[in-house]
Amino acid sequence: MNAIEHTEDVAPVIYVSPSPHLVQTATSTRRMMVDVLIALAPVVAMSLFVFKGYALFQLAVCLAGSLAAELIFVKMRGKPSTLKDCSAIVTGVILAMSLPGTAPWYIGIIAAFVAIGIGKVIFGGLGMNLFNPAMVGRAFVMISFAGALAASGFEDVQSTVDAVSQATPMNAYKMNGVVTPLVSLFLGTTNGSLGETSALACLLGGLYLVIRRTASWEIPVGLLTAVAIIGGLADLMGPADGWTILHHIFGGSVLFGAFFIATDPVTSPLTPKGKLIFGFGTGVLIMTLRLFSGYPEGVMFAVLLMNALTPLINRWMIPKPFGEH
């Protein structure tokens, strides 16, 4: 066809197509995934800075696992490769950032295979999954390898990396009432899952996602509002132990979850109102788990539970069309 078009004196080739004849070409599904990766950059950088080799190791394991799983499972379905949509890379990075640096190699691999295989491809691939794939993988290994992912699994007193030799702030508070200074929580020089420790990095990346409209602002706003309200109430009604609203927000993976996990468009509602409800519900569940369950943190289970409610929220939140009173 190109040969014809470049020949002189040949009439133009006219194409017919239904309207609209203009589309925004600057955005694409792939571009959204790349946006998430760009937004994850400060988080990854901070994790490399704080956890050094541990972070590099988990990233390598989870990325390799995710890409291999995507390749194998999609091939098993007899579909063309989907590696270029970059969604497997996003899952790999988010999964790595949600694991403790100390987790052995097979945990990352198993989590990645479960994330991609059972979390996503089994439903029909990108766009069809009900649950956030990375969280499906993480929940699987958390239950299967309770020791490695329990609070004690995060610590290695022998480690030369400072952060890893300490208890996580969430566990230190839950078990011993030790309150980590806010500055450490904000900057992220504490122990924890690789990507969750630095509130600053999460906020930077999250802001980028929201400005690019790759993530909907309604979800983090709803989530953080719920955490702030319940955290504030807990602070007022509980003992004056120094764990404030800001500790609730900066500690653990609230910010990482609010901006990078709950905002997964596939597993969150479609309408603005639905997104607010989804975010708020996630926040309520996070705080419920934190305050009343045996776990020090609850972001993963909160997101998975709300994922399950997403189809219902979509159904309840059909907006009123323009002109209907």
Next chain:
Amino acid sequence: MALNLDGYEGNGSFAHGIHPPERKHFSKDAAIRVMPTPDKVVLSLHQNIGGPCAPTVKARQAVTWGEEIGKGTSFVSTTLHASIPGVVQRPMRMTLANGRHMDTLPIKAGGEIPEDRALWDEIFGGTWPTTGLDAYDPAEISRAINEGGLVGLGGAAFPTHVKITPNDKKPVHTLIVNGCECEPYLTADYSLMMEAPEPIITGALLAGRSVGAERIVIGVEDNKMPAVKILKKAANGTGIQVAVLKTKYPQGSEKHLIQAVIKRQVPLGGLPSDVGVAISNVGTMAGVARAVIHKKPLTHRVISITGGGIANPANVLAPIGVSFGALIDLCGGLTKNAARLVAGGPMMGFAFSNLDTPVTKGTSGLTVMTKQEVAAGEQTVCVRCGQCVDACPMNLVPTKIALAARHQDVDLSRRYNIMACFECGSCAYSCPAHIPLVQLIRAGKASVAAADRA
């Protein structure tokens, strides 16, 4: 942004919508060219929403310019006139740009018709009265408009006399004249507002009088400030106001223009008269003035021939029924990289390929787009990002409707209010997965309509 117009509640905009590239530069500053009378025109007997015309002439009959050749068959229908003098040929079926096969009356040119500036002066020239219009009885205005064959020239082609006939049950308090032209590329209304503001004002006064409107306002987007200035000058002393609206697609949609000006929502399935409004395009108003004052019918209209695929973009005053091919020739032909011919603008216009396709009363433009201009992204799966929801001016959930349509699930389509969609294309424009949402929804609407008939 505020509308800053006393007595008007709207804020000059509406919720949602999109900001596509305007691309009006191709033809914005081109003065209106008068097309030399073509050898032939082909007049569709069905050019409007509602019923078709029945022909009132026979083959081989000679007709003069503006002679009636078809009569409306129902109230929502109107008269058809010979847009050039000549001899009526045998009726034939033609496919219009919108894909509908219609009976048409071809006319072979021959006879008296002014050319060039004389034609312009005959149609839009002279002085247009803004006072003493009380002499025209509302019923007389309405009849003259029907006899003049006027339909909405913005594109929908709804018979104008139906809109401006007073209805005791639904009194109209406001006449809104639509000068938004929110479609990218098109500049037909803009150039008419620039060059012929007087007949627009006179027509608006007449239509307002006929429908019993207490106030008249012309809505123009803020990317057309020169037209605002000229209209304000022409409207001086008549009581007609000009509302400057936010440039946003689809601002020119009837319902959204009403929202932007008076902050009322036309109920679903309802008409502007349900909120006390009559609304009509600026070009239509100029036609009304001519039909009422000079008793002359609609035979010509301004058409934008624009886009990167046309050699010399222009705004052309052309007879209705002329072929798109003749218009393309007039504008220097297609460029080598022309890739799509669109009757109308790129958001809601119809792509066609046959150059013999005739222009109808509702044809506001011919947009010739190049390969680069129509570049579409690769279609991928829906990731439920909700950008279509944020874009939809009707506050629908396009992706869900499209999904229901794909599965021909009529109940689900209805639950998501599929019939409220007016196919503006905002969703498909915004979709990062480049899913042909409008096409799917259109198919879904057809399924719902079929289910309703069953």
